[in-house]
Amino acid sequence: MKKEDVPQDQGNLSRTDLKELVYATDENGKYTTALSSGWEPKSIALSNSIEEISERIAIAKAQVVNNEISPISYYMEFCRMDIGVLSSYVGMWQWRVKRHFKPKVFAGLSDKILKKYSDAFNITVEELKNFKVN
Known part of the structure; x- marks a missing residue:
């Protein structure tokens, strides 16, 4: 996924100042890191497992x-x-x-x-x- 496409959905992390470190590609196609405040499918899976x-x-x-x-x-x-x-x-x-x-x-x-x-x-x-x- 491209760095500008890293999900910033409202999830479990968005309720805090925490961000998740993820890998993405930059404008040159090289792997780099980016911060994400959440991703809805991951938040749903996490909530289900906690339940x-x-x-x-x-x-x-x-x-x-x-x-x-x-x-x-x-x-x-x-x-x-x-x-x-x-x-x-x-x-x-x-x-x-x-x-x-x-x-x-x-x-x-x-x-x-x-x-x-x-x-x-x-x-x-x-x-x-x-x-x-x-």
């Missing part, structure tokens, strides 16, 4: 309250992680992390293991053990 993440967090919260899953699953969603990312942070196999989603298994975890999770979520072990509904 989906919010829904997944709400579902996980309700499941923890109903004792269907452990707080580990909620905090994983809240911190925008997936099984692969979380397992790498805590240094455990994915199957083991999934097992810790079970409330009965979670209840028997040692403080040493819970500390790994709490560090990954940037919370205390007590916050992880005593999930509070806000």
